[in-house]
Amino acid sequence: xxxxxxxxxxxxxxxxxxxxxxxxxxxxxxxxxxxxxxxxxxxxxxxxxxxxxxxxxxxxxxxxxxxxxxxxxxxxxxxxxxxxxxxxxxxxxxxxxxxxxxxxxxxxxxxxxxxxxxxxxxxxxxxxxxxxxxxxxxxxxxxxxxxxxxxxxxxxxxxxxxxxxxxxxxxxxxxxxxxxxxxxxxxxxxxxxxxxxxxxxxxxxxxxxxxxxxxxxxxxxxxxxxxxxxxxxxxxxxxxxxxxxxxxxxxxxxxxxxxxxxxxxxxxxxxxxxxxxxxxxxxxxxxxxxxxxxxxxxxxxxxxxxxxxxxxxxx
Amino acid sequence: xxxxxxxxxxxxxxxxxxxxxxxxxxxxxxxxxxxxxxxxxxxxxxxxxxxxxxxxxxxxxxxxxxxxxxxxxxxxxxxxxxxxxxxxxxxxxxxxxxxxxxxxxxxxxxxxxxxxxxxxxxxxxxxxxxxxxxxxxxxxxxxxxxxxxxxxxxxxxxxxxxxxxxxxxxxxxxxxxxxxxxxxxxxxxxxxxxxxxxxxxxxxxxxxxxxxxxxxxxxxxxxxxxxxxxxxxxxxxxxxxxxxxxxxxxxxxxxxxxxxxxxxxxxxxxxxxxxxxxxxxxxxxxxxxxxxxxxxxxxxxxxxxxxxxxxxxxxxxxxxxxx
Numbered sequence: 001x002x003x004x005x006x007x008x009x010x011x012x013x014x015x016x017x018x019x020x021x022x023x024x025x026x027x028x029x030x031x032x033x034x035x036x037x038x039x040x041x042x043x044x045x046x047x048x049x050x051x052x053x054x055x056x057x058x059x060x061x062x063x064x065x066x067x068x069x070x071x072x073x074x075x076x077x078x079x080x081x082x083x084x085x086x087x088x089x090x091x092x093x094x095x096x097x098x099x100x101x102x103x104x105x106x107x108x109x110x111x112x113x114x115x116x117x118x119x120x121x122x123x124x125x126x127x128x129x130x131x132x133x134x135x136x137x138x139x140x141x142x143x144x145x146x147x148x149x150x151x152x153x154x155x156x157x158x159x160x161x162x163x164x165x166x167x168x169x170x171x172x173x174x175x176x177x178x179x180x181x182x183x184x185x186x187x188x189x190x191x192x193x194x195x196x197x198x199x200x201x202x203x204x205x206x207x208x209x210x211x212x213x214x215x216x217x218x219x220x221x222x223x224x225x226x227x228x229x230x231x232x233x234x235x236x237x238x239x240x241x242x243x244x245x246x247x248x249x250x251x252x253x254x255x256x257x258x259x260x261x262x263x264x265x266x267x268x269x270x271x272x273x274x275x276x277x278x279x280x281x282x283x284x285x286x287x288x289x290x291x292x293x294x295x296x297x298x299x300x301x302x303x304x305x306x307x308x309x310x311x312x313x314x315x
Numbered sequence: 316x317x318x319x320x321x322x323x324x325x326x327x328x329x330x331x332x333x334x335x336x337x338x339x340x341x342x343x344x345x346x347x348x349x350x351x352x353x354x355x356x357x358x359x360x361x362x363x364x365x366x367x368x369x370x371x372x373x374x375x376x377x378x379x380x381x382x383x384x385x386x387x388x389x390x391x392x393x394x395x396x397x398x399x400x401x402x403x404x405x406x407x408x409x410x411x412x413x414x415x416x417x418x419x420x421x422x423x424x425x426x427x428x429x430x431x432x433x434x435x436x437x438x439x440x441x442x443x444x445x446x447x448x449x450x451x452x453x454x455x456x457x458x459x460x461x462x463x464x465x466x467x468x469x470x471x472x473x474x475x476x477x478x479x480x481x482x483x484x485x486x487x488x489x490x491x492x493x494x495x496x497x498x499x500x501x502x503x504x505x506x507x508x509x510x511x512x513x514x515x516x517x518x519x520x521x522x523x524x525x526x527x528x529x530x531x532x533x534x535x536x537x538x539x540x541x542x543x544x545x546x547x548x549x550x551x552x553x554x555x556x557x558x559x560x561x562x563x564x565x566x567x568x569x570x571x572x573x574x575x576x577x578x579x580x581x582x583x584x585x586x587x588x589x590x591x592x593x594x595x596x597x598x599x600x601x602x603x604x605x606x607x608x609x610x611x612x613x614x615x616x617x618x619x620x621x622x623x624x625x626x627x628x629x630x631x632x633x634x635x636x637x638x
Contacts, residue, residue: 168498183483276611283602296591
């Protein structure tokens, strides 16, 4: 039941290499999952314009066709929850002979529902796409990326740090992506593969439109919820969401990650200072909560000294 | 100094709710998952000795019987990956008529290995126990906890902050538990239910040994892996933690989280200063990485102001933001 309020998956597709156009060997190939709309689409178009060859993952044939119509883009069928589609995508990319320099795990959905009421099916769906998706796709394409000493990034979120009422399932998945990135970065280091996470704030993205739509359809099921008011409040909040900035800055961070000689591991990209402040503040709050009243608590001065040392490191 | 304050806090908690005062009628009932060994067992014994009534979850009959033999402890069959067992546990606890004041999501496993080679089955197992387990059990017992305006605790880990070589799966699950706690705390606030996460460092527990045993049983040798050397090194190091400190301090933190009028949201409990240092250091490092060279990057002074604010919140109450 409740196919939940979720939304936007993303994924890729097959397509029979009708786009066998530019066989330019110097062109670097990048695969982006969830490229049909929002951030993924913006990234695909940006990279294509920059001259990359983009394998753009989507689930629906119409999206795949629309993507393939763009120069330097080949839409491919790729649902990150379907291992056979992932395997087929690897086969396809291999057979194209361009290699693969970049992998962008972007496909994502948002399940926004109280933790004591969310269905297991919905929770599984949240993790299947946002957590198991990047794990599966990365594992499958790792040999190609290692061959090219390439780069892997995942679209995380400031919800990798923030979590609050109703955002539990989504925030859990994005927190997991922070850990995924840190471990993967260490494990890939010996292959000269750079790994990062791009953490967007609230940009114009289909993830929210899809979510709101599904929730409206499920309106009835709110009846028995202990969180009716909070849900309605959130839905109202979504109306402003559609006016959000297009995610050009997110794509710019991706280009930076792909081209920089010394890429960063984290790219927080937010549309305004508020979101940056809330995120950094929350991260500091967590550290002080961990630090406070434990056996080895550090004083304010000691914490400041740590910050200073870290600032020195980053310069 | 800090040690003293901690001790006093815990003594206070014990003094107010300890054995002397815990008569049957006011005995508080607490359910602990994964109570057969390690931290879970230690918490069960500690709380029982303090005079509370403990429902101690375990999977094997031998463990259940052994737990039930302890005064104030009733062993119950509870595999957190099996919904029917969870439902049966709710039934049983309801039938007993003591209500349920505390829930401690402790059951956990640790899967280790390279992310690009780990089987999906292993990854699923990791998440099924550590992430879906607390979600399922909490959802099932939430009505009883809300009735008693009780407390919910999940055993996280310093791996909720740290994530390194081969620890990806485990760290992913424990990072998720941090978000789980933060969101649940915000959602439970209106019911007067307090929510905490306890982040232990490396104490004596079976978790590492179980991990190696599972790997060896599955025939893992490292052969053919891109990480052959690293895997063999891991397999050759049984990480016998039996020389590690007993997790008494973790149980003390649980007592605080259960009974203090102002429980903390997060309890980092580590056996040695290095573990505290690396955790705080890495946490700060990550936020500096986020802050670094983005258009709204905050300078030293602003960061210190934020740190002071954060410290004040943590000192006063350590509550989640009202959202």
